[in-house]
Amino acid sequence: xxxxxxxxxxxxxxxxxxxxxxxxxxxxxxxxxxxxxxxxxxxxxxxxxxxxxxxxxxxxxxxxxxxxxxxxxxxxxxxxxxxxxxxxxxxxxxxxxxxxxxxxxxxxxxxxxxxxxxxxxxxxxxxxxxxxxxxxxxxxxxxxxxxxxxxxxxxxxxxxxxxxxxxxxxxxxxxxxxxxxxxxxxxxxxxxxxxxxxxxxxxxxxxxxxxxxxxxxxxxxxxxxxxxxxxxxxxxxxxxxxxxxxxxxxxxxxxxxxxxxxxxxxxxxxxxxxxxxxxxxxxxxxxxxxxxxxxxxxxxxxxxxxxxxxxxxxxxxxxxxxxxxxxxxxxxxxxxxxxxxxxxxxxxxxxxxxxxxxxxxxxxxxxxxxxxxxxxxxxxxxxxxxxxxxxxxxxxxx
Numbered sequence: 279x280x281x282x283x284x285x286x287x288x289x290x291x292x293x294x295x296x297x298x299x300x301x302x303x304x305x306x307x308x309x310x311x312x313x314x315x316x317x318x319x320x321x322x323x324x325x326x327x328x329x330x331x332x333x334x335x336x337x338x339x340x341x342x343x344x345x346x347x348x349x350x351x352x353x354x355x356x357x358x359x360x361x362x363x364x365x366x367x368x369x370x371x372x373x374x375x376x377x378x379x380x381x382x383x384x385x386x387x388x389x390x391x392x393x394x395x396x397x398x399x400x401x402x403x404x405x406x407x408x409x410x411x412x413x414x415x416x417x418x419x420x421x422x423x424x425x426x427x428x429x430x431x432x433x434x435x436x437x438x439x440x441x442x443x444x445x446x447x448x449x450x451x452x453x454x455x456x457x458x459x460x461x462x463x464x465x466x467x468x469x470x471x472x473x474x475x476x477x478x479x480x481x482x483x484x485x486x487x488x489x490x491x492x493x494x495x496x497x498x499x500x501x502x503x504x505x506x507x508x509x510x511x512x513x514x515x516x517x518x519x520x521x522x523x524x525x526x527x528x529x530x531x532x533x534x535x536x537x538x539x540x541x542x543x544x545x546x547x548x549x550x551x552x553x554x555x556x557x558x559x560x561x562x563x564x565x566x567x568x569x570x571x572x573x574x575x576x577x578x579x580x581x582x583x584x585x586x587x588x589x590x591x592x593x594x595x596x597x598x599x600x601x602x603x604x605x606x607x608x609x610x611x612x613x614x615x616x617x618x619x620x621x622x623x624x625x626x627x628x629x630x631x632x633x634x635x636x637x638x639x640x641x642x643x644x645x646x647x648x649x650x651x652x653x654x655x656x657x658x659x660x661x662x663x664x665x666x667x668x669x670x671x672x673x674x675x676x
Contacts, residue, residue: 560662590647
């Protein structure tokens with residue numbers, strides 16, 4: 279008799295039941311699908327959970343990054359410091375807003391090396407875009423000190439890192455804004471897609487809404503008594519509701535998505551606990567494979583809500599990163615390259631205006647050797663044991 283095959287292990291997948299389904303049906307029965315009361319309730323719940331004054335929803339984490347950078351309203355040509363090992367839509371809003379990315383190396387934790395940031399600052403530097411890649415957290419103490427010293431804005435891309443913390447404080451609260459993804463594979467989801475931007479700066483928060491909602495100001499600018507006081511350029515009195523102050527987008531979420539996500543938030547404590555537990559089990563198990571892999575590191579003050587389990591395949595290993603991925607996939611264990619590695623190696627960025635501060639060889643190594651496997655809350659101790667068992671088989675191959 280042969281052992282029953284282990285079921286396939288997606289690196290992550292959404293967890294939901296009748297609670298989310300019923301919440302969605304309730305919205306459908308109300309007959310209004312655009313943003314309204316449920317969206318407002320979700321914004322309030324996220325802001326409270328993270329510890330900020332405000333939250334605005336968007337249709338994705340990528341859109342959240344676009345809004346966060348756009349609402350800074352920086353002069354064209356301003357420099358924004360960001361790591362080379364990143365995700366495209368962390369970087370793209372910098373380029374799309376006519377700003378100049380300044381690339382800095384990452385640590386062996388695959389996050390911005392804060393110790394190398396100050397050397398990248400010039401008179402043109404206006405902001406730091408900080409992705410908490412795969413849930414890990416860079417040294418936010420150093421970064422906030424630099425930002426204060428040089429009057430720089432910090433945007434935290436927390437799309438991989440809902441409730442990752444630095445020194446007990448949630449990421450997303452150290453700068454002017456934190457952005458989040460509510461995609462199907464992330465820490466919780468808005469029925470597949472969604473995003474959020476948190477801030478405690480009211481003026482900035484209002485600009486977020488203005489750029490999200492086609493470029494019109496929100497209802498903080500008018501009441502029924504003064505709604506028609508807006509003036510067009512020729513002096514015509516006009517309805518503030520359709521008075522456009524900036525060139526904006528349409529990046530809103532729906533009530534259906536908000537209802538799903540608001541119900542999901544009741545699961546967050548268990549989701550986070552399971553992610554951290556699964557990471558601990560995998561990290562403990564992988565220490566025996568130190569001849570083959572370099573495992574992710576993290577700072578003492580960091581408390582990551584890990585998104586995945588990342589590591590590098592050593593050059594001396596008897597298999598390549600791609601061969602390791604193929605081996606895991608063959609055994610039903612889904613893996614990925616460690617996103618993009620050094621993003622300047624990708625053809626889309628060949629001709630962008632940019633500056634490099636220091637050496638980016640480790641980011642290039644991540645592109646060659648980096649990978650991750652899953653640790654989502656759907657995974658059990660039997661699943662992590664299976665991954666470790668199969669990794670032994672991989673490492674035993676010569």
